Amino acid sequence: MISTVIFPAFFPIAAAVLGLVLGSFSNVCIHRYVHGESIVLPASHCPLCRHTLAWWENIPLISYLLLRGRCRACREAIHWRYPVVEAISGLWALLLALAFGFSPAFAVYLLFGQILIIISFIDLELFILPDVYTLPGSAAALAAAVFVLDLPWATSLAGAVVGGGAFLALQQGYKWLKGREGLGTGDIKLMVLLGALLGWQALPLVVFMAAVSALAVSLLYLRRAGSQGLQTAVPFGPFLSLGGMLYILCGPQIWHWYMGF
Template sequence: MTSFTLIREAYPSGFPVMSGIVGAIVGSFLGVVAERVPGMVMEEEGSSNLLFPASHCPVCKHPLAFWENIPLVSWLVLRGRCRQCRTAIPFRLFLIELFTALFFGVSAGFMPGEQGVFSLWLMASFLLPLALIDWQHQLLPDCLTQPLLWAGLLIHAFDNALPLRDALLGAVAGYLSLWLLYWAFRLATGREGLGYGDFKLLAALGAWCGWQALPVIVLVAALSGIVGYFSFNNLNKNNLSISFGPYLSFAGIAVLTAQQFGFII
């Protein structure tokens, strides 16, 4: 019996709550990643890094006090506005914290094993900011996709959940499948249908889930992408360029979760 199981049995209600609190804190940092990494990658003038400067209002530069930076609570207390200049705080930052808190809490309560829970948390901590960045900027930064790929390979190098050979083949097959699709589409139409970031993201998902799961990942991503495209297109009444990263991220989380429960090999 592992320490994870002991804690879960000792605190059947408290452990998911504690995990949710951890998730909210992680989500707060992921919001910073999603907001700052695009500027860092594109080397925008005046862009900051993940640690400096400290959290502040981007409009009036008011540095946030401790109580203004409490995940979930501060946004509600401040009613979604900066205390100094009353500029609206993006609602997406609140949603990131809320989603991560719920995801960590629910997975801690229902996932069957310690390794599965922490693998899922780690994967989601990369995929959430990647999905948000691609949604807003049509960008999947190497500084996130590459560590995600290496993390998947390293995890399978030290546990028996998936043979390392399957993880390696998954990374190679994931990259090559979209790379070949990209060139087939470009030669047929003269246009680019995918970005290189999509290749790298699917390679990372292949490293985490194995080559056997790639058809399911691509199918789930494609179907959810079609639904998302037409839904948002109808809402906005205009033609939207689709970012595939958010749907690949959703598919990766869904498939890894299904694998942990034994629904998918």
């Protein structure tokens, strides 16, 4: 009786802690993909001086604060990405726990959220959405949507086809008009993943939220960078990931509000 009362209240906190831990692992995946290293070996270390981290230097967020954002050995600044990824991951897990509780949906969305976080930060650094995540992720999304989330297989499959097909058409259309690439192939594969996971009905809202957030960030960047910002490419993958994550949290509510407006 006590556990049935305490566990629901405790679960969001436990989920946030789990999210922080997963965020720490996501940082490993991001950094080592960017630098072409194995995610298994060597042990966690400073990328500059190769100092092997003690256990207390690996506590998500807390270690960053204790170390004041610097390596204990060489005193060089720790990359801003580390606390940001951990904080985003922890917040994502907390919001999912509040929205879905202790459920299969929580586990599925937590996993795919980590994939989206990893590929987004890789895209920010390399302008690449790695096949090693998007291709297996798309297949896993189709299976999870059908067998765990109870999404009709036709809806999930149509989402993958419509999402990838629409962005492939945009890519080829832009290339035909401008004579150069304007949309990466990785974005097409990411849309296959999002379409399979969320279904075709979700895609218009996902793309809309991605476009609005990308426009807002671009305008802010242009304001700060001036005319030089016009020559700077902005990866779209992180914004598509954000659109997908926002849809998971509040997409159906937004649709209901819009239809009743």
